[in-house]
Amino acid sequence: MTTRHYTPFDHLVMNFDQALRTLAGRPLVTERPDPAEGVEEGELGEAEKTQSMRLMRVNHSGEVAAQALYQGQALTAKLPEVRERMERAAAEENDHLDWCEKRVKALDGHLSYFNPLWYTGSFAIGAAAGLAGDKWSLGFVAETERQVVRHLDDHLEKLSPDDHKSRAVLEQMKVDETRHGELAKRAGGAELPGPVKTLMQLTSRIMTGTAYWL
Numbered sequence: 001m002t003t004r005h006y007t008p009f010d011h012l013v014m015n016f017d018q019a020l021r022t023l024a025g026r027p028l029v030t031e032r033p034d035p036a037e038g039v040e041e042g043e044l045g046e047a048e049k050t051q052s053m054r055l056m057r058v059n060h061s062g063e064v065a066a067q068a069l070y071q072g073q074a075l076t077a078k079l080p081e082v083r084e085r086m087e088r089a090a091a092e093e094n095d096h097l098d099w100c101e102k103r104v105k106a107l108d109g110h111l112s113y114f115n116p117l118w119y120t121g122s123f124a125i126g127a128a129a130g131l132a133g134d135k136w137s138l139g140f141v142a143e144t145e146r147q148v149v150r151h152l153d154d155h156l157e158k159l160s161p162d163d164h165k166s167r168a169v170l171e172q173m174k175v176d177e178t179r180h181g182e183l184a185k186r187a188g189g190a191e192l193p194g195p196v197k198t199l200m201q202l203t204s205r206i207m208t209g210t211a212y213w214l
Contacts, residue, residue, distance in 0.1 A: 022067050023116055027094040034099050035168040042162030052163045053109035054212050055155045059170065060100035061112040061211035062148065065122040066093045069144065072126025073137050089141070089180050096176065099169045106165070112211040138189030143197055145181030147204060149174055 044052065070090035104111060112118070129140040152174045159166055192200075 022064055022094075022097065023119055027067070027097050028091065029095050029098050030091050032092075032095055034102060035172040036099065036103060036165040039165045039168045042160070042164050044160055044162055048160040048163065049107055052159060052166050053104055053107035055158060056100050056103045056107065056166055056169075057109055057112055058208045058211045059152075059155065059173070060097065060104055061115060061118050061207060062151070063093055063097040063100055064112075064115045065118045065207065066090075066144070066148070067097060068119040068122035069126040069129075070141075072123040072128075073130040073141070076127045076130030077134055077137060089183075092176055092180070096169075096173050099173075103166055103169055113214050114207075114210055118207055118211075135188050135190040136192075138184040138187050139192050140189075141184035142181045142189040143192050143200065145177045145184065147200060148177045149181070151204070151208070152177065 067090055070093060074090065101111065126137075126140075129137045152170050156167065156170055156174075159170070
């Protein structure tokens with residue numbers, strides 16, 4: 001059985017298709033079930049419901065950015081095995097994207113109006129990281145996932161104890177993000193300079209702060 005080798009144009013077309021699916025269609029998910037399925041819906045007051053909806057909207061926007069980041073890195077990664085790791089991670093991030101969207105809608109909310117901006121910016125950052133070299137691309141993934149795990153811990157503290165469904169989704173996401181970061185580091189990811197980490201944190205705050213309200 002022959003293996004198909006995709007041209008750079010093929011990858012561009014596939015990335016465009018992925019962007020449309022992420023922003024306006026249905027993402028290609030893996031075989032994993034939604035962690036919220038089968039979990040009892042808790043009794044939430046109006047303020048608690050609104051808080052949960054906004055937090056899950058922020059997480060959805062974060063997954064839009066993560067999807068774009070991985071796709072950008074896969075496009076410019078130099079080693080095939082690195083590209084494959086990025087593409088598998090992107091597939092699992094699609095699960096997160098789907099789970100968060102379902103939860104936002106179940107809480108009668110809407111997705112961030114700025115998702116196209118988060119996707120475009122993150123795709124460019126991912127592509128630039130890939131061009132810098134695979135060790136820096138993988139290092140960027142490892143640091144991104146470290147920051148995402150801290151962000152998820154913060155959201156788990158802010159959720160109502162009665163929001164069992166949102167909590168189940170975030171806890172599974174935390175497991176996945178931790179694993180993605182560890183895999184990237186073991187694959188040869190370099191430790192990023194301090195100023196780069198700080199810039200990443202500032203960029204994340206802008207995105208999360210905006211997505212919380214809009």
